[in-house]
Amino acid sequence: MNTLYCAKCGSTDVQIMAWVDANTNEYRGDVNDPLELKDCWCETCKDHAELLTIRLLWNRFAEIPVNNDDEIEEPFLNFEAGTCKFDVWHWFDKRCPHNLYRDLMYIGEK
Numbered sequence: 001m002n003t004l005y006c007a008k009c010g011s012t013d014v015q016i017m018a019w020v021d022a023n024t025n026e027y028r029g030d031v032n033d034p035l036e037l038k039d040c041w042c043e044t045c046k047d048h049a050e051l052l053t054i055r056l057l058w059n060r061f062a063e064i065p066v067n068n069d070d071e072i073e074e075p076f077l078n079f080e081a082g083t084c085k086f087d088v089w090h091w092f093d094k095r096c097p098h099n100l101y102r103d104l105m106y107i108g109e110k
């Protein structure tokens, strides 16, 4: 669940700028640094990117308006406006360790 995704395209081919000890190659960055302070790069977009976990992406998707035909009204990742929301759910489902319902939709109902 800690996998990071590009907030623009949903790719996991992403990199993060970090400090490495020049002598030992040991990673010296503070893992607790807020992600938004780090320089992130998406290899798919070939651009600087915001990285989000699947849960944060799901929260963001929850803000996308959906019409009465279950079509999203704004683009989300590589899904264009007008895409059936279930197609997007499927995208999430494929990336969840268990499944969409268990991992994202019913958080707190353990």
Ligand SMILES: [Zn+2]
Binding pocket: 006, 007, 008, 009, 010, 011, 042, 043, 044, 045, 046, 049
């Ligand atoms: Zn990207």
